[in-house]
Amino acid sequence: MCNNMDTVIEIKSEIKSGAGQVGQRLDTVAARMAHGVSRGSVSAMIRSGDIRVNGVKKKPGYRMKPGDVISGRLLIAPLPPVSATPMSMDIIHEDPHILVLNKPAGLVVHPAPGHWEDTLVNGLLAHCPGIDKVGGDGMRPGIVHRLDKDTSGIMVVAKTPGSHEFLKKAFKYRRMEKQYLALVSGEMDETSGTVTLPIGRHPVKRKCMAVDLSQGRPAITLWRKRARCKGATLVEVALKTGRTHQIRVHFKALGYPLVGDGCYGQRRRKKTKKNMLPIEKAASRQMLHAWRLGFRHPWSGRRMDFTAPLAPDMEALLLSHGLWDGNGESCF
Structure with a gap:
């Protein structure tokens, strides 16, 4: 039964031939249509018949076909x-x-279904009085960009509405300079490169992205090799776009997934774990660090450049394999 505080969301969409949703699970597609609703909740509504395909009750795992109409x-x-x-x-x-x-x-950046507490936003609300009014999104006050949970490194947060608007535009129009340090599996021979493969949602794995040549969004990644050891290479990466999992997807596509990556690397394949090199086994997460960030200050216009020291686990791993000498100079 609906109470006065509940919200009713009506959804209706036709799956067009050739669209990225063809072949995907019904619960995955419907969850994307119902922004902010967990896939588990959507699956329960599909089972109850509150969400249907062509007016017919289906299972959450039903694969979408061209011409299907989701409604509910x-x-x-x-x-x-x-x-x-x-x-x-x-x-x-x-x-x-x-x-x-x-x-x-x-550390998760902002609250979301399944993780409401102990996020960066919770800490910001305690540290910055008034930030709850910045940005117009109660789940993401002050947030203008994000890092994955298991990615460490530099972030900028807006403390005022004016700064929020300025920084959002700076990211949108590519006026932010972002450099990362990434440890990838495999010994790269090339010294530098540029990846321009478009990125979209993975057709099967709902938490992963993938190269999508037909429906993906443009993505540009520049990289340069810094050091190499047996089985791994340390690269510095500059992003010209900011797609979800961009670095992880692009290096997977090159054949050099990030060390420790549970979504795109060797760590997700149980059969290969026993054959991992020591550097792979020692990584408890993807070895990716947002290292440097440069931009114009939203109030003064002054150029500002910041560097974030490596996370202790990543620094220890790099030092133990002779990949890091503490040199903070960028290759770009």
Whole structure:
């Protein structure tokens, strides 16, 4: 039964021939249509018949066909409030307009279904009074870009509405300079390269992305080799676009997935774990670090460049294999 606080979302969409949804699971496609609703909730609504295909009740795993029409009514309970939770933050720079920090690996940036507490946003609400009014999204106040949970490194947060608008535009129009350090599996012979493969949702794995030559969004990754050891190469990466999992997808496509990557690398294939090199076994997460960030200050217009020290686990792994000498100079 609906109460006065519930929200009803009506969805209807036709699956066109050749579109990226053809062949995908019904629950995956419907969950994307119902923004903010978990796939589990959508699956339950499909089983109950609240979401149908061509007016017929289907299973969540039904594979979409050209011409299928998804329709239904989703009863959504209100989202829980986001609480302020004091936490230790490695702050690189802070002024009345922006905050620059070094995010540790393992920290989720903002609340989402399945992970409402202990995110960076919870910490920001406690550290920056008034930031809850910045950006117009109660789940992501002040957030202008994101890093994956298991990616460490530099982030900039907007503390005022004006800074939020300025920084969002800077990211959108590619006025931010972003460099990463990535440890990839395999010994690369080339010294540099550019990857321009478009990226879209993986047709089967809902949490992964993939190269999609027909429906993907443009993505540009520049890279240069910094060091190499047995079985792995340290590269510096400059992003010209900011697609989800861009670095991870592009290096997977090159045949050099990131060391420790549970979605795109060897770690996700149980049969290969026993054959992993020691450097692979020693990595508990993808070895990816957002290293440098450069942009114009949203209030003063002054050029600002920041560098985030490597996370302890990644630094220790690189040092133990002779891949890192502490040199903070960029290859670009």
